[in-house]
Amino acid sequence: MEKTNGADQQFARMKEIMMVAGPAPFSDRVADACAPSRNCFHRSKFIIDRVGDCRDMIKSVLGLDEHWEVYLINGTGRNGIEATIKCLPDIFVLSNGVWGELMSAYAGRHGEVRDPAKPFTRPSSHPFAVHVGVVAHDTEKATTNDIPALCEWAQRNGHRLVIDAMSAVVVQDINWNHPAIDVICFSAAKALRAPNGFAIVAARSNCYLKAQPRTSYLDLYLHRKSYEETGYAAGQLISLFVLGLHEALLELLEEGVAVRRQNILRQLGLLRRALNSHGFADEFDRRSNYVLPLRLPDGWTWEGFNAQLWKRGASTTIGHEGRKGRVMNVSPAGAITDEQIWKFCEICAEVKQEESPC
Structure with missing residues (x-):
């Protein structure tokens, strides 16, 4: 195989x-x-x-106090949502987006309350549902829920929020x-810019998380016991992903959460x-501050x-009209340079001019 120098390798990346x-x-x-080493067992x-460091750094990124626990769970962000929902005694889901519907499906699967609703309307008719599940940002529909307003509403009405914050952890203030x-559920692979492979769940220490054990990696109660007794998660974590997440969190904290947020917004404007x-x-x-939906x-x-x-x-990613629709979603969420943005826009213009529509 032909060897490449550092510049060639960077270009390939x-x-x-x-x-x-x-x-x-x-x-x-x-x-x-993420390179393998002898320390990767x-x-x-x-x-x-490093798992302990990651849990501490996640609390720093979110600005959480000592009353919170952080869990790393193998899989995608969806695993964190399911692990959370099945640990709650009841939940009412504000299902007003693609991922809200997914959260509702998980709630139904585990026997909890579920009902499609719009914010501020139906939850008042379900006073028994202590926990209200809501998606902070729906990347497919490119819409956001007003989490600060929902927090005030929940506090007035005695509810507690369970937030699917997959795309909101860094980009929403x-x-x-x-x-x-x-509870806050999110993925390592979005604005944290870490390898895909972990769901992250941050939950208050006094939150009711005592569901009957099923599969260990989807049970927060068992994760909590395992962290307390052994220092590692109940399910085996992929070591190279731990190292990647550790470095990504260091990188984010060095850059500053607010600085990254502003840079994403600036590049979205470009x-x-x-x-x-x-x-x-x-x-x-x-109305997304993270994804730009454009009509083709x-x-x-x-x-x-x-x-x-x-x-x-x-x-790009699929827009809210689906694969056969005319909307594409673009986002500078990752480690994207301004030069790559200009190149991407040139490619889009080239396709438009040189190819037949399809």
């Missing part, structure tokens, strides 16, 4: 421009941290110490330590202006347009 909300591209620094002190919030100039129109009924030119579907982007080393 940057060649595919993934303008997606998640799994978001991570930096070379994080990629290098999942129950070695080296890895256990939220007081996650608000007394009305009991994308909007450049793509608007090439004839890609905003979906003005969407006449004749194009997301499926056809994204297939042409793939051929040129770029990609």
